[in-house]
Amino acid sequence: MNISISSSESLIDAKALDRVTQAVENATGLPNPFYNDAGLFEIEKQAVFAKNWACLGFASDVPEVGSAKPIDFLGQPLVMIRDKDEGVNVFENTCRHRGMIIVNEAKKTKGILRCPYHSWCYDSKGKLRTTPHVGGAGHNTHEGIKKDELSLNQIRSHEWLGLIFINLDGQAEPFETQHATLLEQWAEFNNRPLYFGGEDSQFTLKVNCNWKLAVENYCESYHLPWIHPGLNSYSRLEDHYNIVEQHQYSGQGTVVYNPTLNDNGLTFPNFDGLSDKWDTGAEYISLFPNVLLGVHRDHIFAIVLEPVTHDQTLEHVAILYTSPDAQGEKFANLRQQNTAMWREIFEEDVFVVEGMQKGRNAANFDGGKFSPIMDPPTHCFHEWVANQFKNHLDK
Amino acid sequence: MALQTDRQDEFQDAVEAHDCSAQAKCYLQEAQSMESSGDIDSACFNYTHAYVLALDAGEKSIAQTALKALEKYGRE
């Protein structure tokens, strides 16, 4: 393990990272090993994911108090559980006794996680509640077993916009501090209840590419007229603007959002009290590292990128609406249309991200040249990644 | 697990149905009859199972009863 990591660390060419962090006019993209080297992906788990607020999944994955869902994230077994007081908690899904996996499948619990091996029981705050027979049959205590010291290992987590974020190393700034700019930019969407569209409003795409290519492709509008000609008919390239917030996020906005879906005149209800900007505005942001967001006056969607290997990624998509009404039967047809529309668009991107992954095997490809006008959002992301690695090497 | 014959069938059904509530009830009854016959170790074994399964099933009153008994005998 150490050997492969140190040999991969030697693949991180510090000079190449410096070329990435140049101004966009002069910069080159991240070099190939960042996309096609398995050992480098292992370093990335630490340098990029553990140190930041990575997105683990949707709050709707654990809809009710007591709902629990196991998730393997970057090879680590985790479990989310909704506590009655604390909202969603995230723990290592590993029993403090002999290390058994505690929760094997998503389920509704009564607020107790019972290990299937020797039945040690934890509550939804992670506290060890009982250790049956630990001091011999029918003796459930022992002076050597200090329950207070044997809580489930908790992962720092934060809920925002219907999403669960985690900071694995526990050292990042608070979510609200790290993402203060976006929270302000999208203040009108903060702290609103959101209503998950349900089964018909979620899907997962499996793509054969490094997770970063999905981020890069999402945050640019340059490709829209070529890859999504259907979209271009009502949302032209020139109606889009770049969003670049150095060291945090990037993306694009449109000034002509005008949803055309309707079901016999029925259209989705809008959020109450939005400013005029959102009458025809919509924004699409890649929040680094791994969640892609879209906000509109009548719905929000998120694509949570789950990196499986250095060249395989799952894109978990969910669509959230503005009122409980929109969750009901009356809107089922419209929701299905909306899901189908987004699915088609996201599927149109698959051959591109997979093609770029293949392209990364060309030995002489230097990481690519950015358009100073069209590619600043992409460069913003490359620069962010390069800086994460620089910080990691400097440690 | 051998329970008294009159509870054995009920217990077997509960196990097969993965019904933690029903299992907790069986264990509680078993514990209580052991306790009244003065076999405290066996009672506590059964109270332990009643407690754990009741916690799992959200059977608050069974859990409470079993916990009280276990505490009384210094087992929890």
Ligand code: FES
């Ligand atoms: S490993 Fe979980 S109780 Fe033993």
Ligand SMILES: [Fe+2]
């Ligand atoms: Fe696209």
